[in-house]
Structure formats: C-alpha cells, structure tokens
Amino acid sequence: xxxxxxxxxxxxxxxxxxxxxxxxxxxxxxxxxxxxxxxxxxxxxxxxxxxxxxxxxxxxxxxxxxxxxxxxxxxxxxxxxxxxxxxxxxxxxxxxxxxxxxxxxxxxxxxxxxxxxxxxxxxxxxxxxxxxxxxxxxxxxxxxxxxxxxxxxxxxxxxxxxxxxxxxxxxxxxxxxxxxxxxxxxxxxxxxxxxxxxxxxxxxxxxxxxxxxxxxxxxxxxxxxxxxxxxxxxxxxxxxxxxxxxxxxxxxxxxxxxxxxxxxx
Amino acid sequence: xxxxxxxxxxxxxxxxxxxxxxxxxxxxxxxxxxxxxxxxxxxxxxxxxxxxxxxxxxxxxxxxxxxxxxxxxxxxxxxxxxxxxxxxxxxxxxxxxxxxxxxxxxxxxxxxxxxxxxxxxxxxxxxxxxxxxxxxxxxxxxxxxxxxxxxxxxxxxxxxxxxxxxxxxxxxxxxxxxxxxxxxxxxxxxxxxxxxxxxxxxxxxxxxxxxxxxxxxxxxxxxxxxxxxxxxxxxxxxxxxxxxxxxxxxxxxxxxxxxxxxxxxxxxxxxxxxxxxxxxxxxxxxxxxxxxxxxxxxxxxxxxxxxxxxxxxxxxxxxxx
Ligand SMILES: Cc1cc2nc3c(=O)[nH]c(=O)nc-3n(C[C@@H](O)[C@H](O)[C@H](O)COP(=O)(O)OP(=O)(O)OC[C@H]3O[C@@H](n4cnc5c(N)ncnc54)[C@H](O)[C@@H]3O)c2cc1C
Ligand SMILES: Cc1cc2nc3c(=O)[nH]c(=O)nc-3n(C[C@H](O)[C@H](O)[C@H](O)COP(=O)(O)OP(=O)(O)OC[C@H]3O[C@@H](n4cnc5c(N)ncnc54)[C@H](O)[C@@H]3O)c2cc1C
Numbered sequence: 001x002x003x004x005x006x007x008x009x010x011x012x013x014x015x016x017x018x019x020x021x022x023x024x025x026x027x028x029x030x031x032x033x034x035x036x037x038x039x040x041x042x043x044x045x046x047x048x049x050x051x052x053x054x055x056x057x058x059x060x061x062x063x064x065x066x067x068x069x070x071x072x073x074x075x076x077x078x079x080x081x082x083x084x085x086x087x088x089x090x091x092x093x094x095x096x097x098x099x100x101x102x103x104x105x106x107x108x109x110x111x112x113x114x115x116x117x118x119x120x121x122x123x124x125x126x127x128x129x130x131x132x133x134x135x136x137x138x139x140x141x142x143x144x145x146x147x148x149x150x151x152x153x154x155x156x157x158x159x160x161x162x163x164x165x166x167x168x169x170x171x172x173x174x175x176x177x178x179x180x181x182x183x184x185x186x187x188x189x190x191x192x193x194x195x196x197x198x199x200x201x202x203x204x205x206x207x208x209x210x211x212x213x214x215x216x217x218x219x220x221x222x223x224x225x226x227x228x229x230x231x232x233x234x235x236x237x238x239x240x241x242x243x244x245x246x247x248x249x250x251x252x253x254x255x256x257x258x259x260x261x262x263x264x265x
Numbered sequence: 266x267x268x269x270x271x272x273x274x275x276x277x278x279x280x281x282x283x284x285x286x287x288x289x290x291x292x293x294x295x296x297x298x299x300x301x302x303x304x305x306x307x308x309x310x311x312x313x314x315x316x317x318x319x320x321x322x323x324x325x326x327x328x329x330x331x332x333x334x335x336x337x338x339x340x341x342x343x344x345x346x347x348x349x350x351x352x353x354x355x356x357x358x359x360x361x362x363x364x365x366x367x368x369x370x371x372x373x374x375x376x377x378x379x380x381x382x383x384x385x386x387x388x389x390x391x392x393x394x395x396x397x398x399x400x401x402x403x404x405x406x407x408x409x410x411x412x413x414x415x416x417x418x419x420x421x422x423x424x425x426x427x428x429x430x431x432x433x434x435x436x437x438x439x440x441x442x443x444x445x446x447x448x449x450x451x452x453x454x455x456x457x458x459x460x461x462x463x464x465x466x467x468x469x470x471x472x473x474x475x476x477x478x479x480x481x482x483x484x485x486x487x488x489x490x491x492x493x494x495x496x497x498x499x500x501x502x503x504x505x506x507x508x509x510x511x512x513x514x515x516x517x518x519x520x521x522x523x524x525x526x527x528x529x530x531x532x533x534x535x536x537x538x539x540x541x542x543x544x545x546x547x548x549x550x551x552x553x554x555x556x557x558x559x560x561x562x563x564x565x566x567x568x569x570x571x572x573x574x575x576x577x578x579x580x581x582x583x584x585x586x
Contacts, residue, residue, distance in 0.1 A: 013404075017403040019407055026403070092381065093372075094376075119404065120402065123382075123384045125375070125384060126372075128372035129372050129373070131340075131373065136450065137450035137451035138373065140340075147506055147508075149507060150507060174365070175366070175512075176366075176520075177459055178510075180457075181455050182454055184452075185449075193518070195505060230381035230415045231381045231382075231414075232411065232414060234411065236402070236410075237407070238408070239543070245560070245563045245565060247568065248566070251574060254567060254578065258547070259585065264471075264526040
C-alpha cells in the first residue's frame with residue numbers, strides 16, 4: 001500500500017516560547033526546530049504498516065527551504081521519498097489542506113496520515129479539512145489500547161489494522177470518556193494521537209541513505225492552489241501571569257492556608 | 266439578523282454533555298457582541314430526550330433532526346447535516362465545545378462551508394462583523410487574537426472559559442429538519458467507555474493529579490480524591506505507561522481543567538501539562554524536587570515525598586470536616 005504522511009516543521013516542544021514586545025510574532029532567535037511530534041508518530045505508523053503489508057511511504061512538507069530538514073528526518077527514519085511544497089509567507093489550515101489535497105490527488109495513496117495537531121498553532125484542523133475536501137472518511141486521534149511500554153509496542157507492529165481484503169482500516173480513537181473503534185473504507189485520512197506508538201530513532205545508515213533519497217519540489221502555483229490566508233493572527237501576547245505562590249513547611253500549614261486563605265476546602 | 270449556531274452534543278447514555286451548556290453560554294456572549302440571534306442544533310437517533318432541556322437555555326430556536334444513522338456519532342454523517350442547516354439558515358457563526366466530538370466534527374463542517382476556523386476559543390473581542398477570537402497557541406505560551414475573513418466563521422471553544430447556560434430561560438421554538446443522510450465510508454464498530462464513580466474531570470470542583478512520581482501507585486491519589494469528592498487526573502507520562510486510562514490526561518493534548526482546587530503530586534510541571542491546568546483557581550504542588558517547574562505556578566508548594574504527604578493530607582482533611 002501507499003501512504004502519504006505529513007512532516008511539518010515546528011519549534012522544539014522543549015523550547016521557551018516568548019512573544020515579541022510588539023506582539024507581532026514570537027521571538028525566533030535561538031529556537032530549535034523539529035518535525036511536529038504528532039507527524040513523527042505518523043511516519044512511524046506508516047513505516048510499520050508498510051513493513052507488514054508492503055508498499056511505500058511518501059512524506060510531504062509545506063514551507064520554505066528549511067523544511068527539507070524535516071523531510072530528511074522522515075527519510076532517515078525510512079520513508080521512501082519526499083514531496084516539498086515550496087512556499088514562504090503566510091499560510092493557514094485551509095491553504096495547507098488545499099495543497100495537501102492536490103498532492104494527494106497526484107500521488108493517489110491508500111492512506112493519508114497526519115498529526116492530530118501541530119504543537120505551534122494547536123489548531124487540530126488540517127486532517128479533517130483534507131478528508132472533507134477529498135470526500136474521504138476520516139479517523140482522527142488514532143490511538144492504541146496497549147500502553148506505550150508494553151511488549152506489543154516493543155514488537156513494533158502497527159496499531160492500525162487493515163481489513164482482510166485490504167480495502168479498509170480499523171482505527172481505535174481516543175475520545176473524551178473512552179476509546180471508540182471505527183472502520184474506514186480506503187482511501188482514508190487518519191490523524192495520530194500521542195499514544196499510537198513510539199517513533200524509532202533514525203539510524204546512522206538511515207541518515208546516510210536519506211541524503212540520496214529524492215525530494216520532489218512543487219509550488220502552490222504548480223498545484224494551482226490559492227493560499228491567501230483566511231485566518232489572520234492580529235496580535236500575540238503572553239498569557240496572564242499567575243501571582244507568585246509560597247512554600248509551606250508541612251501539611252498542617254497547607255490545610256490551614258487552604259481553609260482560611262484560599263477558601264478552597 | 267445574523268445567526269450564531271451552536272452544535273449540542275448528546276452522550277451515549279442520552280444525556281446532554283455538560284460542555285454543551287458552556288458552549289451555549291459562549292454562544293450568548295458571541296450573539297450579543299455580533300448582534301446576532303442564537304440557535305442550537307442537535308442530531309440524534311432520538312432528540313426528544315434532551316429537547317426540553319435545550320428549549321430552556323435561552324436560545325431563539327432549537328433545530329433537531331432524528332435519524333437512525335445519528336445513533337453513533339461519525340463526522341462523515343454529522344458534518345453534511347450541520348453544514349446543510351447552517352447554509353439554509355445563512356448562519357454567520359457555527360460553534361461547539363472543544364470536546365473530542367467538537368474537534369473532530371467542526372473542521373469538517375467548516376471545510377464544507379468553505380469557512381475558516383479557530384480552535385479552542387477562550388473569548389471574543391470586537392463587535393458586529395469584526396469579531397475577533399482569542400485563542401491559545403504553543404501549548405498556551407501565547408494568547409493570540411485571530412480574525413477569520415470568510416463570510417461564515419467556525420470555532421470550537423474551551424468550556425472552562427465560559428459560564429454554563431442555565432435552564433428555565435423561556436422556551437425556544439423547536440424546529441425539526443430532515444437532512445439528506447450522507448456517509449457510508451466510515452462505520453462505527455464499538456465504544457469502550459471508561460466508567461468512574463468520581464466526578465467528571467472537566468466539571469469537578471477539586472482535581473487530584475498524579476505524575477510519574479507516583480511510580481504507578483495511584484492508591485493515595487484516589488484515596489485523597491475520594492475524601493475531597495474530587496476527580497482524578499494524570500500527566501501524560503503516567504497515561505503512556507498505561508498506569509491510568511488515557512482520558513485522565515490533562516494538558517495541551519489532553520483535557521483542560523479549571524477547578525477551584527488542583528493538587529499536583531509527583532508532577533514535574535512540563536509546559537504541556539501546565540497548558541491544561543494553569544487556570545485552576547488554587548494550585549497545590551507536592552514534589553520532592555525543589556526546582557520542579559510546577560512550583561512556578563503553584564499557590565502552595567510542599568517539597569516532600571508524596572507517599573508521606575498524601576496520607577497525612579487526607580487525614581487532616583478528614584479531621585477538619
Ligand atoms: C511563514 C509562515 C506563515 C504563517 N502564517 C500563518 C497565518 O497567517 N495564519 C495561520 O493561521 N497560520 C499561519 N502559519 C501557520 C500555518 O502554516 C499552519 O501550519 C496552518 O495554519 C496549519 O495549522 P496547524 O499547523 O495548526 O494545523 P493543525 O490542524 O494543528 O495540524 C494538523 C496537521 O497538519 C499537517 N500540517 C500542517 N501544516 C503543515 C505543513 N506546513 N506541512 C505539512 N503538514 C502540515 C501536520 O500533519 C499537522 O500535524 C504560517 C506558517 C508559516 C511557515
Ligand atoms: C507533543 C507533546 C505533547 C504533550 N502533551 C502533554 C499533555 O497534554 N499533558 C502532559 O501532562 N504532558 C504532555 N506531554 C509530556 C510532557 O512534556 C512531560 O513529559 C510530562 O508532562 C511529564 O510528566 P510527569 O511530570 O508526570 O513526569 P516527570 O517529568 O518524570 O516528573 C516526575 C516528577 O515527580 C517527582 N517525584 C518523583 N518521585 C516523587 C515522590 N516520591 N514524591 C514527590 N515527588 C516525586 C520528580 O521530582 C519529578 O518532578 C507532551 C509532550 C509532547 C512532546
């Protein structure tokens with residue numbers, strides 16, 4: 001089977017994010033960048049599916065030249081080849097989904113796997129927009145039943161289960177008060193939650209090999225998509241700060257403070 | 266007059282999701298600012314169970330559609346029906362609570378309506394046609410003002426930031442509609458509910474949360490929670506390990522809570538966890554490590570072993586009753 005996976009470039013989740021004094025953007029100096037953690041989980045799941053059923057994993061990223069780093073990371077993990085949509089400047093989730101729709105129509109994969117959200121915008125939208133644009137079924141927040149420290153996880157088998165005829169995929173979804181299971185006819189869109197798998201490390205031979213794997217370059221113009229943003233971020237600000245708390249020496253003091261000061265008990 | 270359409274959510278047991286009440290509260294705020302009328306919509310196998318309740322929440326109209334296909338929620342069947350109604354009403358805003366269903370459904374509705382969308386809205390600014398949405402980015406490190414420039418604007422909202430709409434506020438007109446039921450590519454298979462006798466996390470007045478510091482032993486967390494009639498929460502590390510169910514995870518990618526009292530035991534306070542609990546009224550942190558980042562947001566910090574502190578705290582609370 002053929003699986004298309006996204007690899008968005010985002011700030012390292014360990015980074016300290018600060019807003020510029022004029023509120024126009026975040027301070028970019030000194031930040032480290034990574035593949036969106038949810039997308040990395042997507043690459044891992046796609047690799048496991050292909051290891052079991054055969055086929056290829058194609059990875060796609062949208063952004064300036066620098067997103068090739070994230071594509072190389074996915075290639076080093078084991079993806080076969082990459083598609084880079086070269087675009088600098090503003091872009092919103094409708095733009096991203098519109099471009100991914102065209103890439104999907106070109107590539108004709110059986111499955112598109114995306115992260116459930118990007119850890120910068122935290123929008124949680126692109127997969128769902130894409131599924132609707134394509135007219136496909138969607139399974140968001142794909143998860144697994146076992147813990148990420150289980151034997152099942154160590155065996156690196158895929159959590160997404162293909163139907164016997166290979167024409168559908170069964171997905172366990174993490175929802176508010178439990179786990180829901182649905183079945184989607186292929187082709188379909190899946191978005192990953194954190195507990196789907198533990199992504200592998202890229203091996204040294206993998207990193208060497210990735211250097212010679214092909215990256216195809218496309219542009220919004222070539223794909224015929226108008227990406228003028230409909231979502232405009234007018235202003236950014238730091239969240240309201242909490243007032244400094246105190247240390248209490250023991251449980252008795254804590255209970256006293258909670259009762260008489262905070263009135264929380 | 267323009268219309269704000271709020272999507273109501275029914276639980277598998279037939280009850281209205283509590284978060285829907287907050288969504289209606291948010292819908293009212295937005296309708297006031299935009300000079301619009303508030304409408305609600307519910308799709309269900311049997312809407313009659315909650316129609317009475319929805320009628321009293323202060324909306325102008327409650328739209329309901331009944332179909333056997335609506336028994337189990339699926340984005341593929343729900344999205345076209347909601348979009349069709351929004352179109353026929355010429356609604357300017359379509360919103361829902363940021364529940365798992367809201368987050369799965371609303372972007373698909375937005376795509377159908379060629380509408381831009383804002384996720385996890387915390388509040389509204391501006392007025393009339395120039396409404397701006399306030400929303401968090403980068404795990405709550407940034408609060409952004411966002412403008413959507415499409416004619417129809419779609420959003421999900423963070424329930425803890427809006428007052429719950431109360432019942433008994435007049436009677437909305439109830440209109441039924443019969444959307445064309447689409448779908449067929451996705452099939453519901455089953456739902457494994459995590460049942461708990463404790464209050465629901467996002468609604469509880471007190472939350473007691475445990476992290477990796479518990480080493481998987483949640484007995485003392487649970488005992489204290491029971492003494493306080495509290496909900497139990499957890500950090501991601503604990504859910505990943507399989508020590509507690511996934512749906513107890515609090516944070517950027519888990520649940521967002523804002524109780525009167527939040528007690529964090531053996532939780533380091535990574536930014537992704539803080540994103541889910543920082544708006545709690547009073548925060549207590551218990552951690553062996555005096556440098557743990559959780560102390561930066563805690564009102565009261567206790568540097569000590571949780572296995573010593575939690576039983577003592579439970580006893581002290583019990584005595585104080
Ligand atoms: C130079 C620049 C300017 C921008 N300006 C704006 C702006 O004005 N308004 C705005 O809303 N956003 C802007 N963005 C961010 C924008 O590109 C977001 O990535 C987009 O809005 C998608 O939203 P999200 O990342 O929150 O998607 P989510 O729905 O949270 O992401 C879901 C998934 O979509 C996939 N995905 C998202 N983006 C990409 C991508 N670029 N390549 C591959 N896969 C992807 C990933 O799998 C991701 O995990 C800008 C980005 C850049 C690089
Ligand atoms: C994309 C992404 C999304 C994420 N989303 C979330 C999210 O939504 N929610 C979330 O929680 N995390 C999330 N995380 C994970 C997060 O970054 C942290 O790894 C996690 O919150 C750490 O959990 P912890 O504090 O329980 O464990 P640790 O960081 O291991 O901390 C354990 C703490 O317990 C203390 N301790 C140990 N023993 C004792 C004892 N006997 N008594 C008292 N204290 C003790 C230690 O001092 C330490 O501070 C996310 C990560 C990523 C990359």
